[in-house]
Amino acid sequence: MDTELATVKTKSNTFRFNKAKKKKCLSFLMFLTPAFLFYALFMLIPLIGAVYYSFTNWNAASQVTRFVGLSNYIEAFTNDPYFKESMLLTIKYTSIVVIVQNVLALLIALLIEYRNRTRNLFRTVFFMPNMVSLIISAFMWSFIFTIVLPQLSEYGLSLLDQGWLGNPDVAFYSIIIVAIWRGTGYMMIIYIAALQGVPVHLKEAAIIDGASSFQNFIHVTIPMIMHAITICVFLTLNEAFKVFDVVYGLTGGGPGRSTQVVALNIFEEAFSGNFRYGYANAKSMILFVIILIITIVQVYVMRGKEVES
Amino acid sequence: MKKNRLSSIFNMVILIAFGAISLFPIYMVVINSFKSQDQIFNSVLQLPTTLHFTNYTEAFSQINIAQALWNSLTVTGIGIAGIVLFGSMAGYKLARTPGKLSQIIFLFFMSSMLIPFHSIMITLTRMANMIGIQGSTVGLGLIYIGLGVSMSIFLTTGFVKTIPKELEEAAKIDGANEMQTFIKVILPLLSPILVTIGILNLLWIWNDFLLPLLMLTNVNDYTIILSVNTLFGEYNNDWPKILASLVITTIPLITAYVFLQKYILDGIAEGAVKG
Amino acid sequence: MKKLFMILSVMTTLVLIVACGNDADTSETTDEGANASDDVELKVFIDQPRFKTYYEDFLDGFTEYYEEENGITVRFQLEMPGPNEAAQILQTRLSSNDSPDVFTLHALNNIPVYDNAGYLEDLSDLPFVENLLDAPLNAVTRDEKVLAAPLETIYWGYLYNVDIFEAYDLEVPETISEMETVVETLNENDVTPFIRSFQERNIPQLFLPLVVGALAETEKPDFFERMDNNDASLKEFEGFFDMMDIQNQHGTDRPFEIDGAQGSNMFANEEAAMWVQGPWYAESILASNEALNFRVAPLPINDNPEATLINASVSTSLAVSKDSDHKDIAKDLVNYFLESEASNDLFQDLLFNPVSTNHDFEPFPWLDEAMEYVEAGRSYQDPPIPNAVKSESERVFQTYLAGSDSQDDVLEALDRTWEQSLALD
Structure with missing residues (x-):
C-alpha cells in the first residue's frame, strides 16, 4: 500500500497517471455522489440557509424578508433575557448531567465487572431504558411524578411528596432524573467495554505492589480507560446541551419559563409567539458555536491525558 | 476470603437497587396499563385485580396502530438502508483514496456531526417542502439519510482501514469492476460495522420525535411516536388509555432488544470505541 | 478531480439559490380542475x-x-x-x-x-x-x-357550581367586592372557592382576554387602536391582577400539577365551587359527573358591575x-x-352552539344564564390580542402565579411582545 502511494507521488506528472487519475475520479464520484447528494440536500443547504436567514428578519407574518445585518445577534446577546436565562439553565443542566451520568455509569460498570454469571443480566437491565424513546420516557415519568410518587409517599416516604413537575425549583431536578435514568445505561455499556480492555496483568501487578483497590482504580484503571471517558463525556456533553424532547414532554419548559432550556427557547421563538424564524436561526447559530467550542476544548484537553497503550 | 464474600454481597445489593430503579417506571407503566382510572388513583402500586384490556382496545381504536407501525417501519427502513449503503460506499472510497482531498471531504462530512438539529430545522422544513417531500414517510426516510450518513461514513472509514487491500486486488484480477468488488467482497467484510450502524440508527430514527413532527402532515402518515403524542392532547388526559398506548409503542423495540441485545450492546460499545 | 468537485459545488449552490431564494412568486398554474379530472x-x-x-x-x-x-x-x-x-x-x-x-x-x-x-x-x-x-x-x-x-362559538367567563351556591345562599357576584364576600362565605364553610389548574399554560392565560376584554370595553374603548400605534400599555389597566390574585389565594392545592382534565374532574366532584374556565370543558365535566349542576357566569373584574360581562368568542x-x-x-x-x-x-x-338559522337545536343548559347576559347586551367580543402576546402571557402568568415575577415584570413582558408583533410587517 505504501509503495503504491510512493509511486503515485513520484510519477504524478506522467501521462499514464493522468489517465489513471481520470478513472479514479469517476469511481471516486460514483461512490461519493449518493452520500453527498443527500448530505447536501438535507444538511448542507439547510445549514447554509440557516446561516443566511440568521441575518434576516424572516418570519411567518410578513411576506418580504429583509436583510438586517447583525441585529439578530445583537438582540440575542443584549436584549433577550429569556435566551440568556435559558442558556445559563442549560449550562447548569449540562454540568450536572455530565458529571452524574458519567460517575454513575462508571460505578455501575465497575460493579458489573465483578460479576460473572449475572453480568449479562445486569447489562441488559441497565440498558433497557434506552430502548424507550425520549419523548415516551418523558410521558412515562409524568405518570411516575404525578401519580406514583405522591401515592408512594403515603408509605412514610414523605420526601417523595414533591411538586415534581409543578414546583419551579424541583422540576429542573425532575428533568435531570429522567435524563440520567435514560442515558446512564448507554454510557455504562461503553465503560464496560473499556474496562474489559484493561489488561489483567496490569491490575495484578498493582495488587502485588500492595496498592489498595481505590488507588489501583485511580492510577491503573482510570488512565487505561481515559479514551472511553473522553468519548462518554463528549457524548453526554453534546446530548445535554441540545436537550429538548425530555423537557418538552415533561414540563414544556414550565412552570413559567423555569425549565426552559436553550433548545426549547429556540423552538418557541421559531414556532410560537411571533414566529421569528430569522431570529431563531441566529440563536441556533450561537448555540452551535458554543457547543462547537466546548466540545473541541473538551476533546483537546482530555485527549492530552490519554495514555498510548 | 470472607471479606471478598461480603463485598460481593454488598456489590450485588447495590446493583439490584440500581436495577430496580431502572426498571421501576417501566414496570409501573405496564401494570397500571391494565387498570381502570379509579384503580390507578387509589392503588397505583398494587398489581391489577382484573385486567382491563379495554384500555388497549380503546388505544388501538384511537390510533391506527397497524398503520402507524407500518409508517415507522417505512421511515426507519428507508433511512437505515440509505445510511448503511451510501455511507459505506463513501466511507470505503474515502478510506481507500489517500490524499488531501479525501481528508477535506472527510472532515467536511464530520463537521456536520456537531450541528444541533435546531440549527437546521427551520430551513430543512422549507427545503423538504420545496422539493415536495414534506408529508411523506418515504420523504422523511430520505431526509434521515442526509442527516445520518456522516456518522456512517465516519464508522466505515475507520473499519475499512483494518481490512487488507489484497482481497480487493484479487477480485480486480478476477475481472470484477469496482462496484462489483465493493458489493461482493467489501460489504460482507464490513458487516460487523454495518450492523452497528444499523442499530445505532434504528434507535435514533424509530424513537425520533421532532423531525417527524415537522415533516409529517397527515394523521395517517404519523409514526408510532407521533400517534402517541397526539393522544396527549388537551382533552384526552386519561391515564389508562395513555399508559396502554405507551406500552404498545415501546413493545416493538423492547422485543427487538430482547432478541438482539448482544448485537445492540456490542454495537454501541463498538460504535463509541471506534470514535 | 478538482474540476468535478467544482461542478458538484456549483450544482449545490444552484440548488441552494433555487431552494432558499425568497420566492414569493411560486405562481403555480391554478388548475380549477373541476372538469379536467373527476x-x-x-x-x-x-x-x-x-x-x-x-x-x-x-x-x-x-x-x-x-x-x-x-x-x-x-x-x-x-x-x-x-x-x-x-x-x-x-x-x-x-x-x-x-x-x-x-x-x-x-x-x-x-x-x-x-x-x-x-x-x-x-x-x-x-x-x-x-x-x-x-x-x-x-x-x-x-x-x-x-x-x-x-x-x-363560545360564551364564557367562569364556571360555578349551582348547588354549592344555593346551599350557602350565594348570589352570582356582580362586582369584585361581592366576589370577595362569596369567597369569604365559602371559606367559612370549608368549601374551597376556586379550582386552580395551572399546569396547562393556556388556562391561566384565560385571564388575559377576560381582564383586557372587560376593561377595554368599559374604560378604554380605543385601547387596541392605540396599542396598534404603539401608544398604549397594559399598565393602564388598574386592578389587572385583582381577580387573578383572589383566585390564586383561595384555590385548590398544587395548581401546577393540575391540568385541564384533572381540573374538570375536580370541579365535577365538587372539590371547589368555581373554576375560571370556559364551557369547552362541559363535555369532560359531565363525563365525570353527569348530574353536576353548573352554569357559565361573567367574571367580575372590579367594582363596576357594568364591567362584569360575558366574553363572546368565535x-x-x-x-x-x-x-x-x-x-x-x-x-x-x-x-x-x-x-x-x-x-x-x-x-x-x-x-x-348554533351559529346559523339552519341550526334548529337548543343551546346547552349551562349556557342559559350566559345567553341572558348576551341577549341583554352584557357581553363583549373576545378582544383582538395578538397570538404572540397570548402565548407570552401563558409563560409570564405561570411565573407570576408561582410567585417569581412581579406584576410590572409581567406587564412589561406582555407590552414588549405586543410591540414586537407589530414590528413584524
Whole structure:
C-alpha cells in the first residue's frame, strides 16, 4: 500500500497517471455522489440557509424578508433575557448531567465487572431504558411524578411528596432524573467495554505492589480507560446541551419559563409567539458555536491525558 | 476470603437497587396499563385485580396502530438502508483514496456531526417542502439519510482501514469492476460495522420525535411516536388509555432488544470505541 | 478531480439559490380542475383531533354528496395535529407555501394576521353567509369581507357550581367586592372557592382576554387602536391582577400539577365551587359527573358591575386558502359545513352552539344564564390580542402565579411582545 502511494507521488506528472487519475475520479464520484447528494440536500443547504436567514428578519407574518445585518445577534446577546436565562439553565443542566451520568455509569460498570454469571443480566437491565424513546420516557415519568410518587409517599416516604413537575425549583431536578435514568445505561455499556480492555496483568501487578483497590482504580484503571471517558463525556456533553424532547414532554419548559432550556427557547421563538424564524436561526447559530467550542476544548484537553497503550 | 464474600454481597445489593430503579417506571407503566382510572388513583402500586384490556382496545381504536407501525417501519427502513449503503460506499472510497482531498471531504462530512438539529430545522422544513417531500414517510426516510450518513461514513472509514487491500486486488484480477468488488467482497467484510450502524440508527430514527413532527402532515402518515403524542392532547388526559398506548409503542423495540441485545450492546460499545 | 468537485459545488449552490431564494412568486398554474379530472384531493387541516371520527364521517358524507351532485370524487387528506402543535404546524405550512386547501383558524386572533399575509380567500358570496347569526358573522368579517365560516362559538367567563351556591345562599357576584364576600362565605364553610389548574399554560392565560376584554370595553374603548400605534400599555389597566390574585389565594392545592382534565374532574366532584374556565370543558365535566349542576357566569373584574360581562368568542372557524388549487370545491365544502342537513347533526355531536338559522337545536343548559347576559347586551367580543402576546402571557402568568415575577415584570413582558408583533410587517 505504501509503495503504491510512493509511486503515485513520484510519477504524478506522467501521462499514464493522468489517465489513471481520470478513472479514479469517476469511481471516486460514483461512490461519493449518493452520500453527498443527500448530505447536501438535507444538511448542507439547510445549514447554509440557516446561516443566511440568521441575518434576516424572516418570519411567518410578513411576506418580504429583509436583510438586517447583525441585529439578530445583537438582540440575542443584549436584549433577550429569556435566551440568556435559558442558556445559563442549560449550562447548569449540562454540568450536572455530565458529571452524574458519567460517575454513575462508571460505578455501575465497575460493579458489573465483578460479576460473572449475572453480568449479562445486569447489562441488559441497565440498558433497557434506552430502548424507550425520549419523548415516551418523558410521558412515562409524568405518570411516575404525578401519580406514583405522591401515592408512594403515603408509605412514610414523605420526601417523595414533591411538586415534581409543578414546583419551579424541583422540576429542573425532575428533568435531570429522567435524563440520567435514560442515558446512564448507554454510557455504562461503553465503560464496560473499556474496562474489559484493561489488561489483567496490569491490575495484578498493582495488587502485588500492595496498592489498595481505590488507588489501583485511580492510577491503573482510570488512565487505561481515559479514551472511553473522553468519548462518554463528549457524548453526554453534546446530548445535554441540545436537550429538548425530555423537557418538552415533561414540563414544556414550565412552570413559567423555569425549565426552559436553550433548545426549547429556540423552538418557541421559531414556532410560537411571533414566529421569528430569522431570529431563531441566529440563536441556533450561537448555540452551535458554543457547543462547537466546548466540545473541541473538551476533546483537546482530555485527549492530552490519554495514555498510548 | 470472607471479606471478598461480603463485598460481593454488598456489590450485588447495590446493583439490584440500581436495577430496580431502572426498571421501576417501566414496570409501573405496564401494570397500571391494565387498570381502570379509579384503580390507578387509589392503588397505583398494587398489581391489577382484573385486567382491563379495554384500555388497549380503546388505544388501538384511537390510533391506527397497524398503520402507524407500518409508517415507522417505512421511515426507519428507508433511512437505515440509505445510511448503511451510501455511507459505506463513501466511507470505503474515502478510506481507500489517500490524499488531501479525501481528508477535506472527510472532515467536511464530520463537521456536520456537531450541528444541533435546531440549527437546521427551520430551513430543512422549507427545503423538504420545496422539493415536495414534506408529508411523506418515504420523504422523511430520505431526509434521515442526509442527516445520518456522516456518522456512517465516519464508522466505515475507520473499519475499512483494518481490512487488507489484497482481497480487493484479487477480485480486480478476477475481472470484477469496482462496484462489483465493493458489493461482493467489501460489504460482507464490513458487516460487523454495518450492523452497528444499523442499530445505532434504528434507535435514533424509530424513537425520533421532532423531525417527524415537522415533516409529517397527515394523521395517517404519523409514526408510532407521533400517534402517541397526539393522544396527549388537551382533552384526552386519561391515564389508562395513555399508559396502554405507551406500552404498545415501546413493545416493538423492547422485543427487538430482547432478541438482539448482544448485537445492540456490542454495537454501541463498538460504535463509541471506534470514535 | 478538482474540476468535478467544482461542478458538484456549483450544482449545490444552484440548488441552494433555487431552494432558499425568497420566492414569493411560486405562481403555480391554478388548475380549477373541476372538469379536467373527476378525482380531486383536498387537504383539510382541523386542529381538533378529539373529534376525529365525527369529522371523518362528515367529510365522507360530503364526498358522497358531491359525487352525486357534480360527478366529482373528492378525497381528503385530513391533518389533525394535537392542540399543542397545531398553531405552529399550520404556521409552517402557510409560510412555506404548503397551505392546506381548507383549514381551521381562530376567527378573532388569526383572521387579521392571515388576511394581511394574503392567505385567506374571500367567502362573502357563499350561501351560508346569508343565514349566519349576527355575533358569529361579525367575528368572521373583516373590511366587509367574510373570510371564514364560524364553527365553534363560545360564551364564557367562569364556571360555578349551582348547588354549592344555593346551599350557602350565594348570589352570582356582580362586582369584585361581592366576589370577595362569596369567597369569604365559602371559606367559612370549608368549601374551597376556586379550582386552580395551572399546569396547562393556556388556562391561566384565560385571564388575559377576560381582564383586557372587560376593561377595554368599559374604560378604554380605543385601547387596541392605540396599542396598534404603539401608544398604549397594559399598565393602564388598574386592578389587572385583582381577580387573578383572589383566585390564586383561595384555590385548590398544587395548581401546577393540575391540568385541564384533572381540573374538570375536580370541579365535577365538587372539590371547589368555581373554576375560571370556559364551557369547552362541559363535555369532560359531565363525563365525570353527569348530574353536576353548573352554569357559565361573567367574571367580575372590579367594582363596576357594568364591567362584569360575558366574553363572546368565535374560536374555531374554517377558511379557504387563497393558494388552493381547488378553490371552488374547497368553498363548496366550507359551505356544506353550515348549509347541509348534516351540519345540524355535526354541531350537535360536537356540542357546538348554533351559529346559523339552519341550526334548529337548543343551546346547552349551562349556557342559559350566559345567553341572558348576551341577549341583554352584557357581553363583549373576545378582544383582538395578538397570538404572540397570548402565548407570552401563558409563560409570564405561570411565573407570576408561582410567585417569581412581579406584576410590572409581567406587564412589561406582555407590552414588549405586543410591540414586537407589530414590528413584524
